[in-house]
Amino acid sequence: MPTNSLPRLIPRPEGAFAAAPRPVRIARIVQENYRIRSYLLAETMPHAYPGQFVMAWLPGIGEKPFSMAGNAPIKLTLAAVGKFSEAVHTLDEGETLWIRGPFGRGFSIEGERPLLVGGGYGAAPIAWLAETLWRRGKQPVVVLGGRTADDIFGTEPFDRMGIPVVVTTEDGSQGEAGRVTAPVERLLATEVADSLCAVGPHGMLKALEAAALAHRIPAQLSWEAFMGCAIGLCGMCEHEDGSLLCVEGPVLDVATRNEMR
Amino acid sequence: MGYTCRTITYPREDALLTTSLAGVPLRNPLVLASGIIGTSATLLRRAATLGAGAVTAKSAGPVPRIGHVNPICFDWGEGLINAVGLPNPGAAHEAALLAEARELLQGSETALIASIFAGTPDEFAQSAETVLRAKPDILEVNISCPNVHDDFGEPFAASCAGAASVAAAVKPVCDAAGVPMFIKVAPNVPNIGRIAADAIAAGGVGITAINTMPGMVIDIESGRPILTNRSGGVSGPAIKPIAVRAIYEIRQTLPDVPIIGTGGVNTGADAIELLMAGATAVGVGSALYYRGLDAMTQIGEEMVAWMQAHGVRQLSEVQNRAHQ
Numbered sequence: 001m002p003t004n005s006l007p008r009l010i011p012r013p014e015g016a017f018a019a020a021p022r023p024v025r026i027a028r029i030v031q032e033n034y035r036i037r038s039y040l041l042a043e044t045m046p047h048a049y050p051g052q053f054v055m056a057w058l059p060g061i062g063e064k065p066f067s068m069a070g071n072a073p074i075k076l077t078l079a080a081v082g083k084f085s086e087a088v089h090t091l092d093e094g095e096t097l098w099i100r101g102p103f104g105r106g107f108s109i110e111g112e113r114p115l116l117v118g119g120g121y122g123a124a125p126i127a128w129l130a131e132t133l134w135r136r137g138k139q140p141v142v143v144l145g146g147r148t149a150d151d152i153f154g155t156e157p158f159d160r161m162g163i164p165v166v167v168t169t170e171d172g173s174q175g176e177a178g179r180v181t182a183p184v185e186r187l188l189a190t191e192v193a194d195s196l197c198a199v200g201p202h203g204m205l206k207a208l209e210a211a212a213l214a215h216r217i218p219a220q221l222s223w224e225a226f227m228g229c230a231i232g233l234c235g236m237c238e239h240e241d242g243s244l245l246c247v248e249g250p251v252l253d254v255a256t257r258n259e260m261r
Numbered sequence: 262m263g264y265t266c267r268t269i270t271y272p273r274e275d276a277l278l279t280t281s282l283a284g285v286p287l288r289n290p291l292v293l294a295s296g297i298i299g300t301s302a303t304l305l306r307r308a309a310t311l312g313a314g315a316v317t318a319k320s321a322g323p324v325p326r327i328g329h330v331n332p333i334c335f336d337w338g339e340g341l342i343n344a345v346g347l348p349n350p351g352a353a354h355e356a357a358l359l360a361e362a363r364e365l366l367q368g369s370e371t372a373l374i375a376s377i378f379a380g381t382p383d384e385f386a387q388s389a390e391t392v393l394r395a396k397p398d399i400l401e402v403n404i405s406c407p408n409v410h411d412d413f414g415e416p417f418a419a420s421c422a423g424a425a426s427v428a429a430a431v432k433p434v435c436d437a438a439g440v441p442m443f444i445k446v447a448p449n450v451p452n453i454g455r456i457a458a459d460a461i462a463a464g465g466v467g468i469t470a471i472n473t474m475p476g477m478v479i480d481i482e483s484g485r486p487i488l489t490n491r492s493g494g495v496s497g498p499a500i501k502p503i504a505v506r507a508i509y510e511i512r513q514t515l516p517d518v519p520i521i522g523t524g525g526v527n528t529g530a531d532a533i534e535l536l537m538a539g540a541t542a543v544g545v546g547s548a549l550y551y552r553g554l555d556a557m558t559q560i561g562e563e564m565v566a567w568m569q570a571h572g573v574r575q576l577s578e579v580q581n582r583a584h585q
Contacts, residue, residue: 012550019336023482055332059483063331096482100335229334231550234345235300235319242303247554 021057021098032153041074050129051106051251055230057098061087065227069124077124103230109220111195117143119200123154134161143183149174181207188215212254219254280576282542283441283466283519285398288370289314291557294546295376302361309371312557317374320403321355323384330489337478340499341547344408344490352391359395372398382430389431393438400440405447405472407494418447424456425463432464441466448474453507454514467519471507474500497547501525505538512539527551529563537582
């Protein structure tokens with residue numbers, strides 16, 4: 001049997017939110033753009049790190065996975081795209097959201113000049129990752145992509161930290177016209193970056209995976225999936241390479257994915 | 262091949278765990294329980310590489326089912342609770358999945374167990390006929406899912422007559438295919454031994470015991486049950502003593518019937534305990550959460566270490582020991 005499909009084991013969830021969903025007060029809501037809001041909760045999750053996710057529950061509505069956009073306080077950034085996220089968008093400051101987590105394997109790449117790419121609301125976890133790496137003395141470079149200027153949000157913190165940001169919009173209404181792949185190619189070709197991390201839609205990740213392989217740089221990509229149990233049992237989040245994204249992802253190594261095929 | 266330890270010649274480590282289940286040889290007695298990552302052929306193969314002696318696919322019914330809305334499963338502190346609601350692609354698609362799994366399992370020395378559920382004995386027989394086209398090694402008949410009461414009414418596992426009616430309906434199909442039928446029974450009954458005995462008398466070859474234990478967890482902030490299905494099945498360490506007693510009682514009633522003992526096994530010691538209660542093989546489920554995806558590898562190694570430390574050379578020396 002192949003030995004390269006052995007799991008990259010992660011410890012099971014720990015901390016105050018590791019078990020059943022726990023109620024947390026929404027301390028502050030930030031309207032990021034016309035469709036995206038950030039929810040800053042009244043508690044912290046000190047051991048959580050960028051790339052991990054939580055399951056958020058609203059009684060009578062449902063439970064969905066959300067990539068964390070911060071841990072002190074816990075921050076979730078979401079667009080109203082379905083029944084659950086629309087219900088979250090009706091909540092006000094002071095109301096309650098239930099969460100459990102943190103789950104999964106986040107970013108662990110150790111480049112000195114990591115290129116961080118966020119597509120759509122993937123910009124939020126990328127901002128947390130950028131700040132985390134910047135605090136460790138790394139020199140991240142950020143590329144954010146959206147359909148139009150209205151979809152781009154959250155560039156201010158990068159400016160404050162002095163992290164270079166390239167913005168792309170498909171209609172050219174802000175930054176470079178087109179998708180993130182062009183500046184990514186340029187930044188990799190000129191060796192401005194030595195590693196790659198990305199959060200965003202599937203198509204963007206597939207393109208970045210190809211770019212990382214072509215440039216032979218370590219890369220970690222955060223894949224979206226429907227999560228059921230979030231604890232590695234139900235099998236619903238099986239990725240195309242056979243990984244269980246809730247425990248072995250959602251962040252996967254490009255090299256590892258390649259070996260597993 | 263053997264090696265010497267304390268002047269006794271032992272079988273090779275990996276041979277210590279060999280056993281058989283209703284005539285199906287197993288390289289070890291650890292069975293991936295139904296509903297645990299068994300949703301695709303690739304995940305079933307994955308479970309084999311992760312140490313399973315046999316893998317059970319997720320239960321399939323006569324027609325596709327979506328299952329319940331999240332939350333479907335969580336850790337409540339002393340165990341897990343789930344109400345996934347038997348999402349499955351339907352027996353026809355399941356047969357294709359099982360056939361693919363059978364291909365992928367070639368050379369892995371891991372047995373394949375199909376699992377079915379249905380609402381009537383006739384539908385059980387139809388589902389059985391469909392999935393058995395894939396030639397699994399064993400068919401597990403799940404008459405005890407606690408989470409689909411609204412759709413299917415009281416589980417057949419709740420009564421001797423119910424259990425026997427399903428076993429009798431599926432028996433001809435299994436006989437024709439030459440595949441042994443295991444009946445998966447529920448713990449929340451007054452006499453699990455008698456229900457198991459009637460299922461065997463009606464044509465079952467073996468028993469899987471136990472399914473999860475019905476339970477409920479309420480969030481006191483909202484005053485609502487957390488699972489969307491409200492109630493669910495409790496698993497993990499919380500139910501191990503319930504499983505041990507159930508297996509013990511079934512073994513008392515049925516001295517020679519193969520039993521897949523399932524419930525709360527997290528360690529090699531837990532597995533040995535279930536074997537002593539009367540299990541022939543040991544199901545593993547929630548442990549993939551508690552110990553990680555390679556839980557079965559760890560449990561198998563711990564069983565070998567225990568057996569070596571106690572001078573045990575084969576599983577039959579511990580099986581049924583609590584009945585002596």
